[in-house]
Amino acid sequence: MNRIREFCIRNRIYITIFVFLLATLAVLTQIKILDYRYLNFIYQPYLVKIFGASFAILLLWIITIICSFLFYPKIFYSKKAKLLFLLPLLLIFELSSILSFLKFNPDGTFPLSYGGLLGEFIIKWPISWDRFNPSTLDYFLGISRFALINLVILSIIFPFSAKNISAKILNSFLSLIKSLSKKSKLRNNSEEEIPDKAISTPDIKEDPEKIRLNFYEKEESTPQDSRLNGDGMLEENNVVSHTFTPNINKSIEWKLPKKEILATITSEVQSESEINAKKELIEKTLSEHGIEVSVDQVKSGPSVTMYGLSPGYGNSKRVRVDHILAREKDLALALASQNIRFQSPVPGESLVGIEIPNQKPTLVGIKELIYAKKNEKEFEKFTLPIALGTGTDNQSLYCDLTKLPHLLVAGATGSGKSVCINSIISGFLLKKNPDEVRFIMIDPKRVELTPYSGIPHLLTNPIVESPDAIKALKLMIEEMTFRFKQLEADNSKNISSYNQKSTNKNRVKMPYIVIVVDELADLMLSSSNEVEKLLVRLAQLGRATGIHLIVATQRPSVDVVTGLIKANFPSRISFSVTSQIDSRTIIDMPGAEKLLGKGDMLFVPIDNPSPKRAQGILISDKEIDSIVDHWKNHKIYNPLKTLDLDSYVDTLTENESEINSEDELFIQAQNLARGQRTLSTSYLQRRLRIGYPRAARLMDELESQGIVGAGDAGKAREVF
DSSP: OHHHHHHHHHTHHHHHHHHHHHHHHHHHTTOGGGOSTTTTTTOOOHHHHHHGGGHHHHHHHHHHHHHHHHHOGGGGGSTTHHHHHHHHHHHHHHHHHHHTTSOOOTTSSOSSOTTHHHHHHHHTTTSOOOSSSOOHHHHHHHHHHHHHHHHHHHHHHSHHHHHHHHHHHHHHHHHHHHHHHHHHHHHHHHHHHSOSSOOOOOOOOOOHHHHHHHHHHHHHHSOOSEEEOTTSOEEESSOOOSSOOTTOOOOOOOOOOOGGGSOOOOOOOOOHHHHHHHHHHHHHHHHHTTOOEEEEEEEEOSSEEEEEEEEOEETTEEOOHHHHHTTHHHHHHHHTOSOOEEESSOTTSSOEEEEEEOSSOOOOOHHHHHSOHHHHHHHHHOSSEEEEEEETTSOEEEEEGGGSOOEEEEOOTTSSHHHHHHHHHHHHHHHOOTTTEEEEEEOTTSSSSGGGTTOTTBSSSOBOSHHHHHHHHHHHHHHHHHHHHHHHHHTOSSHHHHHHHHHHHTOOOOOEEEEEESOHHHHHHHHHHHHHHHHHHHHHHTTTTTEEEEEEESOOOTTTSOHHHHHHOOEEEEOOOSSHHHHHHHHSSSOGGGOOSTTEEEEEOTTOOSOEEEEEOOOOHHHHHHHHHHHHTSOOSSOOOOOOSTTOOOOOOTTSOOOSSHHHHHHHHHHHHHTOSEEOHHHHHHHHTOOHHHHHHHHHHHHHTTSBOOOOTTSOEEBO
16 A cells, blocks of 8 residues: 555546546546547446536545645544535535526436436435426425425534533423423413402502512512522522522613713824934944844734844854843943843843833823723623733734633732722723622722712722721622522523523623722731631632732732732732832732833733833823713613622621721630630630730739739749
8 A cells, every 4th residue: 555655645636537537538438528429338327416516516525535635644643534525415415405496498408407316316316306497395295305405414513512502492392282281280270269259349450569469479479498490599598698689581782882981082193203313322322232133023012012022143152141141231231221121031022121211101091001901801701801001013902801810919009909990990981881790989089089979880989988998798699608508509601601691691790890900909908817808718618609809008018918818819910019029929020120111011910920011001081081970871771789888787796807896806806715724825816816015914914813923933824
């Protein structure tokens, strides 16, 4: 076989010519015009009789296979080899079947039919049709056979899809039968209950709204501790969702804001002369220090331009990358810019990138990112789309919050952190309605998120006090627990599968919840341990239930951005910071200290450890007010659920976190002393998470109350 293959490959041109000659001869034998007295021995229409007009596809198929074997033998080892054999067979089958429906002339080129014996067997056998005037029944039976055979072929080619579709059809058919049987039973029962004698009733008109309310009151009064309803959903009296009501099919038609309310910002492109001048200056500066490089790539962004340097050869040796990086200060001096940043190597390319600030940075508007034609399809795919800005390559930077799944934003004062938070929230308000996403906004600074008060997306008005923020986070823990039970009862893995089933069952979807904290440092200062514990718990378990966090801070120190918070917030955005230590705290690498400020950011997503530089979106207060006014003026026919922080009672246990009041701390110390034989100051420190001076004062108060005895130095005190 190998010898035959080698012979064919060596002489493939001659073999191809021979095959084409044979194909031409085969075509000539099928032509009716050669049926003469002396040439009738050539006319042998076997292919036409068997395949009809589809014999042309058969000949082309054979020629294609032979040429592919001779010139492209690798195609037979690829996944496309099946298509090379299946598609022509299907074409021959379909064409022969369709052509068999047409009327034909037995004295012409096709003596049996245009579809040949193959088409006659598929469509007509064993029935013989009238060649001149087939009946309607003949056509109906032929079309039915053709459709049935095609269904069988599709089921063989796509077995899994055929199985799923058939199961859906069967289930819908069975459900239809069940519903009809239930209706008939109810009709029979109602007919049996009606007495033979007509009962005269007074003409009393009742309000249908009152009847409906009385009906629901009766339903609520029935004692039910915990059960599953007919849809397989969990219903508990003691567990209630704070964000939605499951198992109902009401819906509100929401109108999203129009893009005309946003300002149009045209981005300017850096001039070619400026780019060429900097290219020459980079090459000249490095060559003066004995480093030969060439600028092979230029990517111009809104605020910075990245120049891709390709190391050359000096003294017959390749220039080392470390030598280029060591000349950072020399390049900064030559370019008259102190904020240059190296990227070595550029992701996906064998270049050393150097980012140089533009002389005239341009602004990036939210309208150009969200409503751009090139981004609309991507935004439709995302569940919670976030538009961040424009990268150094002048490409839009966007992501899906459900894939992150939590976001940590940090940067110095005035670096663009709060503008980024506002642009993210505005993007949600432009693309999502209150049935899809709800917000909890925590704003200890009282000025950044308070303009959003009154929009229907909010579960409660923007929170400005730390105790209320802790209550809201604890209520979200309760909501997360309820949602997990709901997912378990519905046999759903996460919120996306639950919502997909909700679409099929025509019930209300579970909305996503986005918790926005604009200043984490203020919360950590008031009650650090409790806030950290609540945020970490929500971050660990909230993804499956659709709860996502966006936390911002202007103080990226280790006592605010702790190790637990960093571990549970894998996606981060860093704006300009003051030191390299802060940069390492946020993104675990240097570089943020060289950013320009005013929206210049480094974005580190969960799926890419290398940071992406971008210019953030600038959204004005006027645009925010326009979006908020749209949602405030929107008519709401069905009231949305909200959080009631005033009625929430915070139950405290000895294992919970800090207490603000000293009296409550003393009560906790009393509770700790009840279960101990001896009590020490260090034990109070550990359990109450307080310092030594406060623990020592508590110990003195306990002694004055007669709860513990007098202690010796270095020993625990006896508990009375």
